[in-house]
Amino acid sequence: MLSETKYRRDIQVLRGLAVLAVVLFHANESYFPLGYLGVDVFFVISGFVVTPLILRIFTDQSNGGRLSNLRYFYKRRFYRLAPAMAVTFVFSAVTVLLFAPIADHQKFARQGIATLLLAGNVGADRYSGGYFSPNPNPLIHTWSLSVEEQIYIFLPILLILVLHNRRSPKKFSKAAFGFISVLSFMSFLFPVFLQPLYSRAGIRIPSQFSFYSPFDRIWQFTIGGLTFLILDQYQNRIKRFSLQAKILFVIAVVIILFCPIHLSLKASSILATLIAVLVIATKALDVLPFFMFQILTWMGDRSYSIYLIHMPLLCIAKYSPAMRISNIENRLVQITFAIIISIMLGALSYSKIENTFRHRDKACKTEVKFISFALILTLIVPLVAFVSMDIGSRKQYWGIDRSVLQPEYAGFLDPKCLRDSVVGPPCVYRNIGATKTVLLIGDSHAGQISQAVIDTAKSLNWNTVVWTHSGCPIQFQRSIVYQVSDVCLEINSKMKTWVLESKPDLIIVSQFVKSDSSQLDLRHGLSTLRAIVPKLLLIENNPIFPDGSDFMVQRPLIMSAYKPPKEFARPMMRTEDKMASDQLAKWASVNSINTMNFDSLFCDVEVCKRYANGVWLYRDDDHFSIEGAELIIPQLRIFLKQL
Numbered sequence: 095m096l097s098e099t100k101y102r103r104d105i106q107v108l109r110g111l112a113v114l115a116v117v118l119f120h121a122n123e124s125y126f127p128l129g130y131l132g133v134d135v136f137f138v139i140s141g142f143v144v145t146p147l148i149l150r151i152f153t154d155q156s157n158g159g160r161l162s163n164l165r166y167f168y169k170r171r172f173y174r175l176a177p178a179m180a181v182t183f184v185f186s187a188v189t190v191l192l193f194a195p196i197a198d199h200q201k202f203a204r205q206g207i208a209t210l211l212l213a214g215n216v217g218a219d220r221y222s223g224g225y226f227s228p229n230p231n232p233l234i235h236t237w238s239l240s241v242e243e244q245i246y247i248f249l250p251i252l253l254i255l256v257l258h259n260r261r262s263p264k265k266f267s268k269a270a271f272g273f274i275s276v277l278s279f280m281s282f283l284f285p286v287f288l289q290p291l292y293s294r295a296g297i298r299i300p301s302q303f304s305f306y307s308p309f310d311r312i313w314q315f316t317i318g319g320l321t322f323l324i325l326d327q328y329q330n331r332i333k334r335f336s337l338q339a340k341i342l343f344v345i346a347v348v349i350i351l352f353c354p355i356h357l358s359l360k361a362s363s364i365l366a367t368l369i370a371v372l373v374i375a376t377k378a379l380d381v382l383p384f385f386m387f388q389i390l391t392w393m394g395d396r397s398y399s400i401y402l403i404h405m406p407l408l409c410i411a412k413y414s415p416a417m418r419i420s421n422i423e424n425r426l427v428q429i430t431f432a433i434i435i436s437i438m439l440g441a442l443s444y445s446k447i448e449n450t451f452r453h454r455d456k457a458c459k460t461e462v463k464f465i466s467f468a469l470i471l472t473l474i475v476p477l478v479a480f481v482s483m484d485i486g487s488r489k490q491y492w493g494i495d496r497s498v499l500q501p502e503y504a505g506f507l508d509p510k511c512l513r514d515s516v517v518g519p520p521c522v523y524r525n526i527g528a529t530k531t532v533l534l535i536g537d538s539h540a541g542q543i544s545q546a547v548i549d550t551a552k553s554l555n556w557n558t559v560v561w562t563h564s565g566c567p568i569q570f571q572r573s574i575v576y577q578v579s580d581v582c583l584e585i586n587s588k589m590k591t592w593v594l595e596s597k598p599d600l601i602i603v604s605q606f607v608k609s610d611s612s613q614l615d616l617r618h619g620l621s622t623l624r625a626i627v628p629k630l631l632l633i634e635n636n637p638i639f640p641d642g643s644d645f646m647v648q649r650p651l652i653m654s655a656y657k658p659p660k661e662f663a664r665p666m667m668r669t670e671d672k673m674a675s676d677q678l679a680k681w682a683s684v685n686s687i688n689t690m691n692f693d694s695l696f697c698d699v700e701v702c703k704r705y706a707n708g709v710w711l712y713r714d715d716d717h718f719s720i721e722g723a724e725l726i727i728p729q730l731r732i733f734l735k736q737l
Contacts (some may be wrong), residue, residue, distance in 0.1 A: 102377070103387070103391050104373075104374075104377045104378075104379040104380050105139060105142070105143065105374060105394070106390070106391045106394030106395055106397075107379045107382065107387055107390040107391050107394055108135065108139060108347070108370065108373060108374065108379060108394065109136070109139060109393070109394035109395075109397040110389070110390035110391065110392070110393030110394035110397060111132070111135075111347065111348070111351060111390060111394075112132035112133075112135040112136050112139070112351070112397065113132060113136075113393060113394070113397035113400050113401050114132070114390075114393060115128075115129040115130075115131065115132035115135075115351035115352060116129055116130060116132035116133060116235075116401065116404075117129075117400065117401075117404045117408075117433060117436065118352070118433075119132070120235075120404065120405060120408050121408055121412075121429050121432075121433060122429070123226075124354075125354060126351075126352060126354070127354060127355070127356055128350060128351060128352075128353070128355065128356075128357065128362055128366075129351060129352065130225070131350060131351060131362055131363065131366040132351060133238045134314055134363050134366040134367055134370070135347075135351070135366060135367075135370045136238065137238075137241075137242070137311060137314035137315050137318065137367075138314050138315070138317060138318040138321075138367055138370040138371060138374070139318060139370070139374070140242055140245075140315055140318060141314065141315035141316055141317060141318020141319040141320075141321070141322075142318040142319065142321050142322045142374055143318075143322075144246070144315075144319075145267075145271075145318070145319035145322045145323065146322060147167060147170070148167065148249065148250050148253065148319075149263060149264065149267060150163065150167075151163040151164050151167055151250055151253075151254070152253075152254075152257055152263040153263060160254060164250055164251075164254070167246075167250060168246075168247075171243075171246050172468075172472075173451045173452065173468075174448075174451075174452060175239070175243070175398075176468070176472040176473075177447050177448070177450070177451040177468065177471065177472055178398060178399050178402060178443050178444075178447045178448050178451075179209075179239065179402055179472070180471055180472035180473070180475065180476050181443065181447050181471075182399070182402040182403050182443065183206055183209075183210075183233075183476040183479070183480075184475055184476050184479055185403070185439075186206075186232065186233070186403070186406040187202075187203075187206070187476070187479040187480065187483060188479075189406060189407070189410065190202050190232055190406055190410070190483075191483060191651065192650060192651060192652050193410045193414050193416045193417070193650050193652065194232065194406075194409065194410055194413075194414050194650060195413070195414060195415065195647055195648050195649060195650060196487055196491075196495050196497065196648035196649070196650065196651065197500075197647065197648045198229075198231070198232065198409070198413075199483050199484075199486070199487035200483075200484055200487045200488065201221045201222065201231050202231060202232050202233055202406075202483065203480040203481070203483035203484040203487070204217060204221050204480075204484060205217045205218065205221050205222070205231050205232075205233040205234065205236065206233050206236075206476065206479075206480040207477065207480045207481065207484070208220075208221070208240075209233065209236040209239065209240055210473060210476060210477055210480070212240055212243050212244060212247070213240055214233070214236040214237050214239060214240035215237040215238075215240045215241050215244075215306035215307065215308065216240075216295075216297075216306070217237075217240075218231070218234050218236075218237040218306050219297060219302065219303045219306050220296075222234045223302065224302055224305075224579060224581060225237075225305055225306070226579065227565070229409075229413055230405075230409065231409075232405055232406040232409040232410070233405065233406065234405065235401065235404075235405040236402075237306045241306070241307075241308045241311050242315075244308045245308060245311075245312055245315050249312070249315075252270075253267065253270060256270050257270070264323060267319075267323060268320065268323050268324065271316040271319050271320050271323065272316075272320065274312060274313070274316045275312075275313045275316045275317055275320065276313075278309060278310060278311070278312045278313035278316070279313040281304075281307075281309050281310050282304065282310040282311075282313060282360070282363075283360065285300040285301050285303070285304035285307070285310060286300055286301075288300060288307075288309060299581055299584075301580060301581055301584055302581050305359070314363075314367050317367060317371060318370075318371070318374070321371050321374055321375055325375060332375055332376055335376045335378075337381065339376070339378075340376055340377075340378035340380075340381050341378075341381055343369065343372045343373050343376060343378040344373070344378050344379060344381060344382065346369045346372075347369050347370070347373050347378075350362070350365060350366050350369055351366075358580075359580065393437075395444060396437075396440045396441050396443075396444040397440075398444075398448065399439070399440035399441070399442075399443035399444045399447070399448060400436055400437055400440030400441075401440075402440070402443070403436050403439050403440055403443070404432075404433070404436035404440075407432040407435055407436050407439075408429065408432050408433070408436070410432070411425060411428035411429050411431065411432035412425055412428070412429060412432075414650060415643065415644065415647065415649050415650065415653060416649070416650045416652060416653055418643075423643075451468075491651065494651055495648065495651065495655075496654075496655035497647075497648040497649060497655045497656065498646060498655070498656070498657075498658060500646045500648075500713055500714070501646075501709075501710050501712075501713045501719035501720065501721070502713070502719070502720055503541070503542065503713055503717065503719075504541070504542050504543070504544060504545045504546070504718060504719070504720045504723045505538065505540075505541025505542055505544050505545075505562065506541075507544075507545050507720070508521060511560075513541055513544050513560045513562055514538065514541050514562055514563060514564050520533075520559050520560055520561035520589075520592070521559070521560040521561070522557070522558075522559050523548050523551070523552070523557065523558040523559070523560070524557045525551075525552055525555050525556065525557055527555060528555045528556055528557045530555075530556045530557065530599040530600070530737075531556065531557040531558070531559060531596070531598040531599055531600075532547065532551050532556050532557070532558055532559070532598060532599065532600045532601075532602060532734070533559045533561065533593065533596075533598040533600070533601045533602070533627075534547045534558065534559070534560045534561070534562065534602045534604065535561050535562065535568055535589060535601065535602070535603055535604075536562055536566075536567070536568060536602075536603055536604040536605040536633075537562065537563065537564055537565055537566050537567055537604075537605045537606055538562070538564040538565070538606070538717060539604045539605055539606045539633070539635075539636070539716075539717070540560075540562040540602070540603070540604035540605065540633075541560075541562040541564065542604075542717045542718045542723055543604055543633070543718070543723050543726060544560045544562065545720065545723060546723045546724060546726050546727050546730060547560070547602060547730060548560070549724075549727060550727050550730040550731050550734060551734065553731065554731065554734050554735065556599075556734065559596075559598060561589050561592070563581075563582065563585050565579075565582070566578070566579075566581075566582035566585055566586065567582070567605045567606075567607075567611065567615075567616060567619070568586060568603055568605055568616070568619040568620070568623070569582070569583070569586060569612070569615040569616065569618070569619045570583070570586055570587065570590060570618065570619055570622055571615055571618055571619075572612075572615065573612050573614055573615055574610075574612045574615070577610075577611070577612060577615075578615070586619070590622065590623070590626075593623065593626050593627060594626055597626070597627060598627060599627075599629060599737070600627070600629045600630075600631065600734070600737060601623055601627050601629070601630050601631070602631045602633065603619075603620065603623070603630065603631070603632050603633065604632075604633035605633075606635060606671070606716065607634075607635055607671060607674045607675040607678050608671050608674060609670040609671050609673065609674045610674075611674055613674070613677060613678060613681070616678055617678070617681055620632065620682060620685075620687060621685070624685075624686075624687060629688075629737065630682075630687045630688065631687075631688045631689070631690060631733065632678070632679060632682045632687055632688065632689045632690070633689075633690050633692075634675050634676070634678075634679045634689055634690065634691045634692075635671060635672050635675035635716075636692045636693070636696070636716070636718070637667060637672075637692075637693055637696050637697055637702050638667065638668040638671060638672065638715060638716045639662060639667065639668070639702070639704060639712065639715045639716070640662060640666050640667060640668050640715070641658065641659070641715060642668075642714065642715035642716070644656050644658065645658045645712070645714060645715050646658065646710075646712075646713060646714050646715075647714075660703065660704060660705035661701045661702060661703040661704065661705070662701065662702055663700065663701055664697060664699070664700060664701060664702060667697075667702050668715075679691070688733070690729065690730075690733065692725075692726055692729070695725045695726065695729075696711065696722075696725075704722070709721045710722075711725065
């Protein structure tokens with residue numbers, strides 16, 4: 095019979111390091127850029143710890159057979175994970191309802207519903223996009239819980255089919271885990287293999303969903319499982335590792351989780367997985383000083399509850415207007431306080447919730463009342479909270495929310511074709527008899543003028559092609575690490591291929607140039623396109639208003655509604671990004687690339703206005719409303735008529 099893994103305090107220490115890394119990453123990504131790899135370490139640990147529990151399904155005869163053992167396994171996982179998660183969700187829902195901006199309520203609620211339905215990874219992709227997006231969903235971290243739950247559900251079933259009537263389950267489990275590891279790792283390296291499956295599921299960007307995918311993550315779990323399965327076989331060799339080697343492994347895990355280094359997503363995941371396996375196999379963390387070992391063991395025991403609660407609290411601390419102290423934008427105090435509260439509440443949850451339910455599966459196997467109570471607690475109560483938030487946020491909480499309604503974004507006007515986040519083919523608008531085509535590309539600043547470009551082109555009998563993606567400037571190289579995501583480079587590469595094949599008559603490039611944007615990469619992008627299509631128009635940054643953290647932001651319910659100013663004096667406008675845009679525009683003009691500036695439409699010598707004729711011309715601090723975008727049509731029309 096296979097026994098469960100004995101309680102190993104060094105694994106709890108590794109859990110403590112992993113959860114601390116994740117918390118610090120979400121607290122300050124720039125200081126701890128690889129802290130998210132704590133989740134990768136969790137997958138390896140789960141594989142090592144849960145594999146013997148899965149194998150007991152085939153070896154334990156005390157519960158009446160494999161199906162009974164399988165039900166018992168599911169029940170243990172339920173009591174281990176669900177109660178603490180449900181209580182945390184209800185607490186987070188109340189906290190987010192009161193303190194988070196109302197604009198975050200809907201994506202929070204829908205992510206919560208997805209997680210309760212064991213599809214939090216799909217929800218993260220659909221409601222939040224990339225994991226590293228700014229101002230993330232307060233529940234985006236639950237994607238990893240859903241991945242683990244999906245593995246817990248389907249892996250035992252798969253093994254039952256594979257190990258049917260096998261006399262040596264451990265031996266065949268090694269082969270099964272090895273096979274799964276290879277397939278999953280190949281999918282992890284080349285997510286395009288599963289693109290047909292992802293497309294049928296409504297997933298548009300395979301490389302983005304790969305981060306959340308159980309197919310591309312299970313190799314880390316099975317690698318942890320293989321570590322458990324082969325540990326006895328190589329125990330003597332492992333004991334030969336010197337103290338110096340173990341210290342080196344400890345240093346490696348600290349560096350990969352906490353040091354400000356930058357690696358690609360795939361390379362960092364592979365490295366973190368390998369280091370986690372070495373640390374677990376050699377019990378390297380036993381070399382830590384006693385006091386540090388004790389602290390991290392304490393953190394590791396409470397890591398699950400800390401992980402659950404930290405993200406909603408940090409999101410509120412970092413982004414909620416209710417947490418602002420005077421006009422100070424640096425939120426170090428709030429973030430520090432949120433980390434401390436996360437640890438304290440995590441410890442409370444561990445003591446009162448986790449330990450209360452952890453052994454209920456052994457104490458009562460058929461207690462209907464308790465099972466009914468557990469289902470209500472873990473499913474019905476949080477589901478009601480999330481559904482109520484979703485409905486309330488769409489109904490402005492029946493009059494409680496008095497915020498100014500944000501104008502509609504002009505990039506979302508076509509229900510038949512999503513102009514933003516389209517990998518390809520792009521949105522095409524043809525006109526009968528048209529012989530010329532204009533291609534609009536760029537980030538959300540291209541999306542905001544998309545309808546204006548379409549209407550202008552239609553009036554002059556041009557075809558229009560729109561290919562935009564929020565947060566993606568037009569770059570085909572990346573000289574500054576992490577300034578442009580892999581997804582953006584993938585989208586831009588496909589766009590360039592389309593340009594090579596289709597050769598539009600004009601390309602309009604519209605993107606928000608930041609003060610720290612790589613001028614070299616942006617120039618390279620424009621030069622690359624100009625070599626294919628000589629007629630290029632660069633749209634410069636439009637005026638940026640100074641109250642981005644307040645304008646059109648739905649405040650928390652505990653705060654009074656914000657009354658946004660309709661105009662600002664010119665000296666108050668944000669100019670640091672404008673200077674970078676001007677620098678790029680100057681280079682473009684010298685290199686025979688046309689440029690266009692919209693400053694005069696919104697600003698005169700003294701003031702810049704964002705409200706006219708009873709409507710808002712901006713939807714936030716830097717994006718036009720539909721009415722604001724319409725103001726640029728005459729200027730675009732004059733330019734196109736000259737071609």
